[in-house]
Amino acid sequence: MDPASPGRADSADHLDVLVIGAGISGIAAGYHLQRLCPGKSYAILEARDATGGTWDLFRYPGLRSDSDLYTFGFSFRPWTGERSIADGASILSYLRETAAAYGIDRKIRFGHRVVAANWDSAAARWVLDLEVGPERRIQRLTCGFLSVCAGYYDYESGYLPNWPGTDRFRGRFVHPQAWPDDLDYAGKRVVVIGSGATAMTLVPAMAGQAAHVTMLQRSPTYVVALPARDRAAEWLRARLPERLALRLARWKNVALSILFYQYARRKPEAMTARILGGIRHQLGPDYDVATHFTPTYKPWDQRLCLVPDGDLFRAIRGGRASVETNAIETFTEAGLRLASGRNIPADIVVTATGLKLKMLGGLALSVDGAPVDPQRTWLYKGMMLSDVPNLAVAIGYTNASWTLKCELTAQYVCRLIRRMDARGDAWCMACRDGSEGEAPTIDFTSGYIERGRHLLPKQGTRRPWRLYQNYVLDVLTLRYGRVADGAMTFGRAGTPAADARRAA
Template sequence: MRILAEADPAEHLDVLVIGAGISGISAGHALQTRCPDKSYAILEAREALGGTWDLFRYPGLRSDSDLYTFGFSFRPWTEDRSIADAASILAYLRETAAAFGIDRKIRYRQRVVSAAWSTPEARWTVAVEVGPERRRLTYTCAFLYVCAGYYDYEAGYRPDWPGLERFGGRLVHPQAWPEDLDHAGQRVVVIGSGATAVTLVPEMAKTAAHVTMLQRSPTYIVALPAKDHIANWMRRRLPAALAHRLARWKNIALSLAFYQFARRQPEMMTRKILGGIRGQLGPDYDVGRHFTPRYKPWDQRLCLAPDGDLFKAIRQGRASVETGQIAHFTETGLQLASGTHLPADIVVTATGLQVRMMGGVQISVDGRTPDPAQSYLYRGMMLSDVPNLALAIGYTNASWTLKCELTAGFVCRLLRRMDATGSAWCVPRRGEAAGEEPLIGFTSGYIERARHLMPKQGASRPWKLYQNYVLDLAALRYGRLDDGALTFGGRREKTRAA
């Protein structure tokens, strides 16, 4: 991987983007096409683009959203499988970045440590560590765009179970998958029931002696075809751009309808999901114990089993599910509170990720250090009382990319508005906005553990997140900027002179 030449100290850019994953690539494309006069660079802490799709290497890694919506609107997904593996997604991201010249804007091995805003100068001063030696480098920029997601990419979450040190087998976390791990012919226990576990179990079961998915409580799992036959039919018969647009909107509509039905008719949705699982596993399987959650659909994110691969592995006896509490580890496996002992050569702790807001970047505004957890998020992207800064946070109930593209477009609207009015900064002011709700309403463990780190949302627009693409499309692409919360100020001429 080529590393771009490092910047001179205090190089100034109109926009500085942090992160070269899906959100960063989307930001780069929007800036190039909608604000072509703006200078920008993308700072990436790692040595390759792709974010999650380059970092994670565990077996079977794939999307849990269709690539017609998880992919970019400006570059059609053309492969047969709409639920794609990580290698295909990463290749798609690299090809997209190269096709639009976005890769030439990425500066690798540059980790942003802090960013300080000065209102008199109307600019951010950004401190960066370069390479493994952590050489210090400084940038300034007029607008800071954080596209680092909200996960901690340095370490995942693993509980401290009793007797962990006694286990004589291999213990691995999916976020740090060892290259030398060979699970062929091994007895594997995967702890967890979320998307990572649902992905790992059927893939490892192809060659392992047996794989057990050990869960404290079940998760809703839906089996869907890995190929979108309607989209493929349209691709064969319609112009590529039109077929992509129709497939994208079809899946957006289905996703919205599925989510709204689940929230308004949770009991009926539960019956349909469990009915599908019984159809996969047969009438004698204990679906009530192993696949019936205690919560309602979409209180946590649903998991996807492409072509029912998890259920197929269970039917064939290559995998099984065990529901119960871990009492302690033993030398040869795990002892459950029920008295059951699970023998294991390899234990995979698919116990979740940890949240790290803004990629760990420490920000200050005129010498004050705002606490993101005490801030409110304007339109799902800007911290209250923090000027010229946006965050790319995707949907939790739909494809991440859909919201990130809307955010990138809105940032460009702000930049053009400031140019037109000669304003040097824009800042959302909470004012009299009412209500205080969690940013993400999920009850998932990784969200509950991070409540104290996350911004909040209000009870109404523009501080309320509706998790609805159609509403956001109308508001972010066509809605008024003078909404009573967003304030513009400063003079561009003074900024340039400074």
């Protein structure tokens, strides 16, 4: 599709800001645009037909958050539910109620999939080509600033390894990302393949009705049991005005998550001992914790899994669920055989084997007609791509709630827009001087990150090109730090972005 061929489009429209994605990040972007840039026109483009993003996509049993809702919820509309680790349906309702409460839902254009975006320096605007509706009608929109809030997961399909013998299996395969409405697992033997948050959620949820659920993993994951209800937050809410109590609860959990992460990174052996001690307390001294719950990596080399009220451990103690740690040799007609020679019978196999990454929702990005490959760019302040004008990407934290960083990104975009308006500039762009070293954007060894690392932008070794995964530092930098920090370049309409790159 040629971005310079307006005759191909069915309609033309221009807005000051376009937001891609109507999930958590998109709703946050809409709210802060309305509050901080009230004179700006904006719309949220959503490829699907409903708000909620990931929380609308996933429908598997037991779907829940793996972060507390006091930090996962929005700062401007605090979570007031009883459970701080909440189920997916409650979270989805919260997101939709928030969008409706602030009129953000009226700004959403459903069934609008952005397939290409080209920055036009002469006009200082983005030109977007979209496919609209089930018939995929071509439409063109333009905007001054583009905010990509589509996350980095591929919504089309999840990751599925190529196991031998799958064609022989007479049971049913199910991937959590495409959970069927008609799946009846009552009284059935279920094998859940995986050891991440999805598997940890599915096993106790299905164990209540299934004959037995086996969690089959190649290697263990760190698992921590936490109360589903935050007693400290409840104590605050009983004694203080609600808004103050909720704000204090949010900051309490922010501080605890930072302390927990820093302790794990600086004293990994001590943290490992504490986590494994908690698991032994849950499962008893005779359970083989060394085999099934002792990873070979350090805590927070991959994300920790939270199990509210120890529900996974209760299912194991009750005999309704079990864990196997081994490789799959082959599938058989009635189940699967492990490398150890052990056969596991199964009527249903749930492949909770992970996600696939997709940057920018899969859109083709270009600047003045020159294609931009995100993996060849550098991430500025964890939110902008080097040498790409007027574009922000919402990427949340890996060691804390996604929402925390995405709200900071939304607020920073508004700072940039207001600064440009005040000085008569039409665009801003982060430019590197090339002196900083290189580091992975997401410092995780999780399978989905390793498989998709080639798709991610690079990260530097120092600010502003490094994200420290620390909310307090980011608050200081993004809310109160200088916008014109030497790396950020500003310009007027008609000035090619390439000139700014050469000057830098």
